[in-house]
Amino acid sequence: MFAQPLIDALEFARNGKQLRGEVPISALSRLGDLLTDSRGMLHYAVHGYRVGEVDMLGIEISGECHLRCQRCLGELNYPLTLNANLRLVSSAEMDEVEAEDEVEYLEASSQLDVLALVEDELLLSLPFSPKHATGVCVPAPESLQHSANPFSVLAALKK
Numbered sequence: 200m201f202a203q204p205l206i207d208a209l210e211f212a213r214n215g216k217q218l219r220g221e222v223p224i225s226a227l228s229r230l231g232d233l234l235t236d237s238r239g240m241l242h243y244a245v246h247g248y249r250v251g252e253v254d255m256l257g258i259e260i261s262g263e264c265h266l267r268c269q270r271c272l273g274e275l276n277y278p279l280t281l282n283a284n285l286r287l288v289s290s291a292e293m294d295e296v297e298a299e300d301e302v303e304y305l306e307a308s309s310q311l312d313v314l315a316l317v318e319d320e321l322l323l324s325l326p327f328s329p330k331h332a333t334g335v336c337v338p339a340p341e342s343l344q345h346s347a348n349p350f351s352v353l354a355a356l357k358k
């Protein structure tokens with residue numbers, strides 16, 4: 200089995216802690232609709248830090264996944280490297296910050312599920328409509344086109 204770590208987000212940030220691990224893509228079930236299969240592992244690293252009085256979490260994710268090309272519906276190797284910096288805020292503050300979007304906010308949970316965070320970041324960063332390079336593949340027949348439904352991904356995000 201792989202570790203499914205929970206961290207106390209504020210404590211983690213204030214003490215400059217770091218956590219590294221890996222997770223099989225098959226464990227990230229919300230990605231399912233975007234992928235042709237769930238082979239592979241992703242590596243992640245989370246580190247806490249402060250900027251002045253502001254508590255932050257940095258997250259890095261790397262690996263490769265197999266997205267479904269939206270033209271031919273075939274497999275598309277997609278190398279992942281993702282870096283995000285999240286500003287930790289209380290749930291009360293969270294209600295007020297939605298309008299700003301140049302900074303990503305995260306509610307500072309004392310039991311933050313790191314793998315759920317990794318999955319959230321992936322869902323935000325993966326291309327909405329990935330395709331092979333132009334000329335590499337041909338469109339799938341119309342009748343197959345609705346089998347990869349981007350709206351089911353949005354629905355998963357709202358849970």
Ligand SMILES: [Zn+2]
Pocket residue numbers: 268269270271272273330331335336337
């Ligand atoms: Zn294609």
